[in-house]
Each structure stands twice: as C-alpha cells, then as structure tokens.
Amino acid sequence: MQCAADVLLAWKSDSQSGLTHIEIVERLSRHGRNVLPVEVRKPLWRLFVAQLVSPLIYLLFIAAVIAFAMGHASDAAVIGVVVCVNAVIGAIQQGRAQHSMEALRRLSSLKARVVRDNQENLIEASELVPGDILLLAAGDQVGADARLITAVALETTEAALTGESWPILKHADVLSEDVVLGERKNMIYSGTHITAGRGRAVVVATGLQTEVGKIARLTVATQEPKTPLETRLSQFGQSLVAISIAMFAVVLVFGLMRGIAFVQIFMVAISQMVSMVPEGLPVAMTIALAVGMQRMAHQGAIVRRLAAVETLGSTSIICSDKTGTLTKNEMTVTTIILPDGRWIEVSGAGYSPEGCLTHQGQLIDDPALRRLLEACVLCNDAQLVPPDVADPRWRALGDPTEAALLTVALKACVEFEALRKIHPRSAEWPFDAMTKMMATQHGSKVFVKGAPECVMSMCDAQPFEWVNKMASRALRVLAVAELDNVHIDRAAGFETWRGHMRFLGLLGQIDPPRDEAKSAVKECLKAGIRPVMVTGDHKATGLAIASALGIAKPGDMAVDGGELEWMPEQDLRANLDRISVFARVHPAQKLRIVQAFQSQKHVVAMTGDGVNDAPALAAADVGVAMGMTGTEVAKSAAKMVISDDNFATIIKAVEEGRLVYQNLKKVVLFLFATSLDEVAVLLSALLGGYPLPLAAVQILWINMVTEGAVTVNLIMEGLEGDEMRRKPTPIDEPLITKAMWKRMLLMVTTSVVVIFGFFVWRLGSGVDFKLVQTETFTLMAISQWFNVLNCRSAIQSSLSFDVLRNPWLIGGLVLGNVMHGLVIYTDTLNHIFHTVPIPLADFFLLGFIGSSVLWVEEIRKGMVRWRMNRSLIGTG
Secondary structure, rough: OOOOOHHEEEEEEEOOOOOOOHHHHHHHHOOOOOOOOOOOOOOOOHHHHHHHOOHHHHHHHHHHHHHHOOOOHHHHHHHHHHHHHHHHHHHHHHHHHHHHHHHHOOOOOEEEEEOOOEEEEEEEEEHOOOOOEEEEEEEEEEOEEEEEEEEEEEEOHHHHHHOOOEEEOOOOOOOOOOHHHHHHOOEEEOOOEEEEEEEEEEEOOHHOOHHHHHHHHHHHOOOOOOOOHHHHHHHHHHHHHHHHHHHHHHHHHHHOOOOOOOOHHHHHHHHHHHHHHHOOOHHHHHHOOOOOHHHHHHHHEOHHHHHHHHHHHHOOOOEEHHHHHHEOOOOOOEEEEEEOOEEEEEOOOOOOOOOOOOOOOEEOHHHHHHHHHHHHHOOOOOOOEOOOOOOOOOOEEEEEEHHHHHHHHHOOOOOHHHHHHHOOEEEEEEOOOEOOOEEEEEOOOEEEEEHHHHHHHHOOOOOHHHHHHHHHOOEEEEEHHHHHHOOOOOOHHHHHHHEEEEEEEEEEEEOOOOOOHHHHHHHHHOOOOEEEEEEEHHHHHHHHHHHHHOOOOOOOOEEEEEHHHOOOHHHHHHOOOEEEEEOOOOHHHHHHHHHHHOOOOOOOEEEEEOOOHHHHHHOOEEEEEEOOOOOHHHHOOOOOEOOOOOOHHHHHHHHHHHHHHHHHHHHHHHHOOOOOHHHHHHHHHHHHHHOOOOOHHHHHHHHHHHHHHHHHHHHOOOOOOOOOOOOOOOOOOOOOOOOHHHHHHHHHHHHHHHHHHHHHHHHHHHOHHHHHHHHHHHHHHHHHHHHHHHHOOOOOOOOOOOOOHHHHHHHHHHHHHHHHHHHOOOOOHHHHOOOOOOOOHHHHHHHHHHHHHHHHHHHHHHHHHHHHHHHHHHHH
C-alpha cells in the first residue's frame, strides 16, 4: 500500500492547499457526484398493474370475457369490479409503505470539512471528489473513502461497515497490500464515524467506488426470493385453472347429455367455473396483508413489501446482527477488580448513570475504588451528553470505551466535570498503538490507563490471572495505574516508569445485550424459531453474548470468517444446526450463510443495520433493517424496517404474520368448502336426472354477495392466543393442508347431503319448482353462514369462542341476511334472480336444517379437544 505522499501525487493533490476550483469541476464531471443510487419511487399505476400478476386474476379475467361474450355484461362487470378493488387496495398499501420509508430518511444532509484553493470549507458530502483534502475531528461522519495523511489519536467506529463494535485507532503509516478491510488502519471509510482525535486525509474513492458502494452494487445484483405465500398461490392458481376447466367440461357434457339447452347449460357451467374460482381470495388476501401491515406499523415495524407480512409468520431462522441489534451498541463497565483482589459488580447498562456498585451483594464506597474512578475520569478525553428534548438518551461524545468510564464514575457519585476543574490537565501522552497506553499529568500526579498486559507489567503487582478470568467472560479489560512526583517526558518513554507505577485496578467492559433481547429470544425459541448471531465482532465476545441471551446452547459452535472461508459447503450445511455464532464475517459470507439455511428449506429473516448487512438483507426471505441506526443502504435492501430499533418488535411482527396466514387459511377453507358445495349439488342433480337446483345468476349471487359479505370480515379475526406456541409453517406446505382437506370433506359432505336431500324431498312433495329452487338457493346461503362460524377456529367451539369478538363478521352476517331477504321478498329482484317469496315458517325451517353443518363440525371439534386433553393427561 502506497505512502501518503505517493497517494497525493497519484491524485495530483496538495495536502495543504487542496484542489483548485477548475480541478473540482473536472473531477466532478469525470467521477460523478458522491452519492449512491436511490431507489426510485414506483408510480401508483405501476403498483396497480403489479397486483394483477397472478394466475387467479388471469382466470377471473377469462371468466369475465366469456360472460361478456355471452351477453351477460352485468356478470362480467361484477368480476371486473372485484379484480379492480383488489388491485387498488394492494397498490394503496404499498404506496403507503413507500411513503413511510421516505419519512424515515434523515432530514439533514451530510457535510464535510475540506481544504480547497488553500481555504477551509464546509461542503455537502455529495460534492466530494477524489483528491479532496478532508479535515477530520471527533464526532464527524466520514463522507468518502480516504487515505490518512496525518492522524493524532484518531479513532473511528466501523460497525456499520465491518460489524466491529470497538473503536479502531488509525495511523498514516504504510501497510502491506494484502491487509483485510478491517485492518486497514491508514484508511477511513464512507459511512463510518470519528470518535476521537483529529486528522487529515485525501479522498481516494467516491460514490459506487467506495467500499459502501461496492456493497450497494452487490445488493442490487442479489436476486430477491419469492415469498412462501407467493409460491403457494402460484402453485395453487395453476392447479385451480386445470380443475376449473375440467369441471366446466364435465358440467357442460352432462348437461348436453341430459338434453338441456346449450345456452342454459353453458351459462350454468360458466357460473360453476366462476364459483370454483375464489373471487374473494385475492381481495381477502390483500386486505389480510394490508391489515397485518397496519398492525405492524402501529408497533414500529414498517413493511415495504405487502407479501412479506405473511413471510414473517413462516420464519424459522432469524440471522441477527449483534452490535446495535441484540446489544445496545453502548459500552458498559460491568466488573471492577481492586488491587486487594475484591471483585465489584456494576449494575445498569449503557451510558445512563443509573446503577450501583456492589461487593458480595453490599453497596461499596471505598477510598481505593474512588482513587481508581478518579483516575478513570482524569485520564479520559470523552464527554457524556445528558438527555435533552431532541434525544431522551444519555449519549457519548468521543471514544465509547472512555465514555463508559465516565458513566461508572457517575454511578459512584464521582462528578467528572467538577473533578476535572479541580485537577486540570497540564500535559498528556495520547494513546499509542505501540505502547497501548495513554497518560495524563495533573499537578505532580500522572495517571495511566491501557491494555492490562502493558500497564501491569510496569507495576509492582502483576495479578494476570484476574485479567484472564475477566477475558473469559468476554469483557474488554482496561488497567489503570498512577505515579507520584513525576512529569510526562515523551522523549524518555514509558520505560523510565517501570516498577514505579502503582496499580489502581482493572475495569471490564462489554457492549451489553438489550433489556428486551433475552425475552425476545425466549419467545423465538418457544415459537420454533431459531435465532443465529451473525456479527463482525470477535468470536469469543459473540459466543458469550449469545450464551447470555440463550441463543447458544451448551455444545454449540462459533465460527469466524477465517474458518468459514476454508469450510467446504457440505461441512457448513452439515454443521448448521450446531453453529449459533458466525463472527468476523464479510458481506459475501453473510450471503453464503443465508443461502445455506435457505438450501435446507428454512425461511430466513436477517436483521441488521449496517451497510455490510445489505446484500444478506436483500437475499433473505425477510430482511429486517433498523430505522434509527440503520444505514440507507440497509433500509433500501430490507423488506421491513423496525422504526424503534427494538429487537422485540420483530417477535410482535412474527406473531402478526402468523395471524395473517392463519386467517388466510380460514378464508381458503370457507371459500372452497362453499364452492365445492355448489359443484357437488349441481353434479348430483345432473347425475340423478333432476332439474338444475340453482340458476346461473343465483350461483353468481352466492359467490359475489353471500360469500363476499363475510369473506373479508373473516380476515379481521384476532389472535387465538397460541400463535407463538406453534411451529413455523414449512416452506413446502401447500395452501390447503391434509387437515384442511379432512375438515372440508366433512363440511361439504354434510352440506351436500342436507341441501340435495332437501331439494329432492321438496320436489317429491309436489311443491312448485320455483319455490323449491328459491328454498334450495336460501338453504345454500344459510349453510354458508354457519360454515363461516365453523371456520373461525379449528379447535375452539363456535358457540363459546367469543363469537361477538369480531364485530366485522357479525356485521357481515347481518348484511348477508338483509341482502338475501331483498332478493327473495322484492318483486324487481325476484324477476332478476328467478326467486319467489318464501313463507316465514319455511324460512325458520330452513335455518334449522342449515345449522346441521354447525352441529356436525361442533362434534368433530369436541372430539379433537377430548383427544388433546387425554394426551396432556397422559404426558403429565
């Protein structure tokens, strides 16, 4: 890797005067603006058209065209309205998601301090060009990739790029060419932050040429997988097309064999084909996903793609980043060891000074402890920013490690601002990568802190076993010491102090888990979802955090990027069940991990906030980005954004996703049970030599109105309470499962026996055919109303399952009854639908007969509950 002078020469730049205006204009023209491609917002019409791409929609279109060609324009119009309503709802919901994403973008643009034309300027980072001279200070965000020219105690956090949570000390020295990204100490990268020190650097890459840009290109090239629901619906639609055409042919052939007029039987066959197509399913599915999306949004989860709502419910693996997702991304001192060997535990987490210091369960206020904490405050360059109106959290300004020392001092009532005024700093020795120590002068005292092996080797006491114990708990350990009556002499070096330092103690820090993360992980495991940590941090640290959260079980493995690089694909897949932590992985490896899980038919959710997470977020079945700390690249790649950065919100979203799919299955069961009722009754009449029990227009009425009044409302069913105790839906599970087919067979058999039996009985009783057909039409509707109650739960009784809990469904049933009453008891609609008024007494009789489907299903549910109770007693 070239020295700084060679880099400046290559870019024809000057470290003191910077570029000239003419050079800037020319380079801006050649290299383009320093921006990444922004996702173009899709217009509403494109979102609308996208909703029409489905085999079910195609079949509905064909049915509408045939109906129109046969002169039944009203039937064609009804089908067209259903399709358009579905598309409009879907387009509006996805448009809202796009709007929500735009609202999450930062309101202020990034600025950069540069030297141009021998003057310091503050410019938009988007105007940076290769060769620009950057001026860097603590608190700055880096706007482009740059080679350091000078660096004074300069530290950066690169968690957004590499996943590494610790600040990295930078320098301007020459490094070898084969140094990996995380070890390029003489480079700073776009999207990272300066936490301490100052420096000067020359820009070497902008826009898509930066490391962030390369990852963005990788993200764009990543193919987005279909959601499980889209796959199931595609397979289901193809099967349905074949079945519907076959049924159309069967009805037509049998009708012609019976001598029924071609036009009459053709329209009945068309109506029957339409009845086999669940017109309500696309609308119900869209509304189910939209309602789920809105519920998730209220809980802080913004879904960017409608179908991803259901995918969350099928998730079986959550690959989660550690830093800032499972942990707070705030360093915290948890353990202190004093020179006499006393271990002190520190409660609280993050930079908030809430917490206490205890020894063996008792609060401690000790002179030795106070000396240690005062040294930590004085030998420290950080600041703590208290909560304010803009941000209710305590925040670190400077090195997070040093900010954590100020926090623990405040917990022990050591006021750092007052102490610094009493003991001002007269000299300093900044942290140096070679010595791994820093020192500050306060009067005649010098305080030193740094790596334990360096500080303690210069003290009279060397209890290294304490350091090993703390390191085994994945703590980052700092040692602190003091000297009396000496002065800092950088020319003489630290070596002159060897044997004269007085050891003050050790402090162990960790980036602590979020308070809600442990319970969220527990919920995951209970729901059959396996969380896996994918982090850029050290393997030992990751495994310790994973064990503390319950992600890693005894005997589980942690694999780092180096080991993963050499691991054959077959070995990776063979060990996936035992690997709980992937550490020090780069973007391509994160992709490999996601794809390895997907190869085993897992539905994978990937959480993250960094630029390095973006390709895996795009490849995962559900990419989940953090809204507050997440980079724009990560948000654009994700299908869902957590606006509150709360890991537990994902679990709530999973529960909502499971509810959505659960309600969709209820709708599918209802729609197909009722469709098969109609087909079976019609075929029974044709095979038995009876007249058609339903007119074509009556079949369409049942499909469009009777079913439509309750189908969408069934989607509004709430949680049954056991959603998070069920296993995830297998990715290859069909839309209609074996259990659903069995329920459907029972419900359809009961309905057909009752309806066709009633039809034959009334015909044999010499009743007028128009009245028999009207009563059969009404009995079919009543059976469907009772069936919708059956479909509310597979186990719970419809009579005790809080039937009033879903007012939408009750309203739909009332509306369906009113609409059906109008069809029967108004002259105009009598003429259109070939109906006649039914005597009131007969109407109540029909209600009693139609309830048979409810009682038969209640018996089945009772037997299922009895078997479940016996099973529980047996296992108990």
